[in-house]
Amino acid sequence: AQKITQTQPGMFVQEKEAVTLDCTYDTSDQSYGLFWYKQPSSGEMIFLIYQGSYDEQNATEGRYSLNFQKARKSANLVISASQLGDSAMYFCAMRETKGTYKYIFGTGTRLKVLA
Amino acid sequence: DSGVTQTPKHLITATGQRVTLRCSPRSGDLSVYWYQQSLDQGLQFLIQYYNGEERAKGNILERFSAQQFPDLHSELNLSSLELGDSALYFCASNSGGTGFTDTQYFGPGTRLTVL
Numbered sequence: 743a744q745k746i747t748q749t750q751p752g753m754f755v756q757e758k759e760a761v762t763l764d765c766t767y768d769t770s771d772q773s774y775g776l777f778w779y780k781q782p783s784s785g786e787m788i789f790l791i792y793q794g795s796y797d798e799q800n801a802t803e804g805r806y807s808l809n810f811q812k813a814r815k816s817a818n819l820v821i822s823a824s825q826l827g828d829s830a831m832y833f834c835a836m837r838e839t840k841g842t843y844k845y846i847f848g849t850g851t852r853l854k855v856l857a
Numbered sequence: 858d859s860g861v862t863q864t865p866k867h868l869i870t871a872t873g874q875r876v877t878l879r880c881s882p883r884s885g886d887l888s889v890y891w892y893q894q895s896l897d898q899g900l901q902f903l904i905q906y907y908n909g910e911e912r913a914k915g916n917i918l919e920r921f922s923a924q925q926f927p928d929l930h931s932e933l934n935l936s937s938l939e940l941g942d943s944a945l946y947f948c949a950s951n952s953g954g955t956g957f958t959d960t961q962y963f964g965p966g967t968r969l970t971v972l
Contacts, residue, residue, distance in 0.1 A: 845902070848899070
């Protein structure tokens with residue numbers, strides 16, 4: 743069965759610094775997609791970035807990028823130049839590619855940006 | 858704005874009562890997912906519908922039920938409410954395709970408080 747692991751329950755980063763949030767996954771499939779979502783204290787779930795298993799380059803979206811290491815089965819989210827508004831919960835997710843095609847979520851990492 | 862709408866935004870009710878949460882997916886999306894997020898917890902998948910048909914079931918209690926209507930909006934019915942049902946309930950949608958690239962977009966959530 744597919745699984746997502748986020749081992750950092752909480753992280754601190756200084757404003758304007760870069761931070762890496764870890765995500766490892768387990769799948770026997772060759773084709774898969776990985777997603778990152780942000781959940782600020784207001785509660786909504788915001789889609790940030792997507793990485794496909796066949797993508798040759800790491801995904802980037804503004805200050806967000808993915809450090810995708812397929813052999814290690816990791817898809818770490820890198821936030822550059824952290825801002826106070828980046829303080830939130832971050833979830834890594836993968837979509838099942840067989841059966842029900844539902845999404846598997848990690849337990850999340852709570853990031854606090856310090857002024 | 859993800860394009861997924863949920864009503865109501867907040868709901869306060871008493872134990873033993875029944876409530877209905879409503880969701881409209883993004884324009885063009887055929888699939889709707891329901892999730893429950895209790896305080897400081899991860900996302901718990903409840904149920905998925907695709908074009909009016911149930912596609913996948915997660916850890917949904919028997920007291921809970923859902924359906925997707927011909928216009929593709931969905932409703933989640935929660936009955937015989939207990940204190941432990943207090944949570945943030947999310948609806949999410951995607952195209953419903955089986956590709957691993959299909960991104961899921963979330964609504965703003967309904968915060969249910971059971972007193």
